[in-house]
Amino acid sequence: MKTAIVNYEAGNLFSVFHACKNVGLNPLIADDGQTLDDADIVILPGVGAYGSAMNVLQERGFDEDIIRNVEKGKPLIGICLGMQLMLSESEELGVNKGFGFISGRVKSFRNVLDSAVRVPHVGWNNVTLTPQGSESLFSHTIDSDYMYFVHSFYAQPDKSEHSLAHTSYEDFQFSSIIGKDNLLGIQFHPERSGDKGLNIFRTIKNTFS
């Protein structure tokens, strides 16, 4: 079992690496497509701006490497910005295209929340499985747990069946985990969510090994 973490200088590589290592996911920092091809699981991490992240992925040729591996059926796990990049497009700093593996959009909290509400949405918030999520790999892993979030934009998949878990920020509900076939996107940071977060990596390991 080898896990490739895509290195495109978009933050949180180190913490994702150590969380994977902690649960025995054998992480490798991937600087090229070959490492992705050789791995059993690919993780796309990410912190930062949507458009520039996609540009860096394209400049390094990772976009094609990722698409090729997803088409082969390899599990792709997106975390935070990496999750958002799986969707069709984002409205962060103009309209920017994503991979479009899951049809949907990334939208700004500022446009849907009262102006007095603090943004970014940062801190520990409740993650509850949807009916689809209760039948997913996380059925015995997540039970209305608190996980650590940091983001100003949220994911909105077009089809509700692609939403595996949701979270509410000031009464506004958004998808905190999305999934479809071999794709899994996590909005919060499991690598920074204590024991409950590590359990997510354990479940990924047990499911795909």
Place this chain on the structure above:
Amino acid sequence: MLPRIVARLDIKGNQLCKGIHLEGLKYLGPASTFAKHYYEEKADELLFMDCVASLYQRNSLYEVIEETAKNIFIPLTVGGGIRSIADIQNVLNAGADKVAINTEFLKRPEFLEEAITHFGASTICVSIVTKRNLQGQSTCYINNGRDNTRKDALEWVNEINNAGAGEIILTSIDQEGTGLGYDMDLIKQISEITNIPLIVGGGAGNINHIEEGIKGAQVSGVSLASIIHYDAIKNIPELESTQAQESSFTILNEKKSFDKIEPASILEIKNQLIKQGIICRT
């Protein structure tokens, strides 16, 4: 959304230290040992402040960050002496999730926008260190609380609102290390004029103060130091027969620094807050 209980570790070299009004620092023991203890105690976040970097133009934190980030799976914010995009990159590469910057943002406000553009707002926290003058006005201090910029704290918050930032971390020098409670007037004023997440620190001496800090204003969390450190030095087995015991002995003997602080562990604090109707992660 839960109010965050943030463990704040002021660090010199690789040692945790603590003072009063950010002065008279005492060594308490290896920072990474305390960090691990607070992680196990269910701290929601760790805040490392390198308390000498601003003064001596150096960054000595990388090793402590790396050592901590390997074993601790909660967010880690690091501040102290960060003054360039390269400094931020280095701290993030070492394993920090966010950075906290005070001095350089006040000296060069354009650096705030530059940092946000480069790393995204959510990675960039603005640390604000304030002290009241004779007229009662809170002004911003730099270089770990040494130098008064005479910049009005509320005015600075308004400028930060315009630039955008991931978080504001507020520390009151007047209250810091005293155990006399938070400067609630200032906290309320600032919380009302900003919609950026706000972490407040400086002054919590007992659990009632923490409850007051969380319930008394719209804050995102509180940062704790003395109250948890003085508990930890008694309860971390690895610290026995080390420098820490000596330090704790010194602190315990200095009544002026200690008699207002009722040490408590993070879990004790959280359990007490839960009894007061504040939801916490345990």
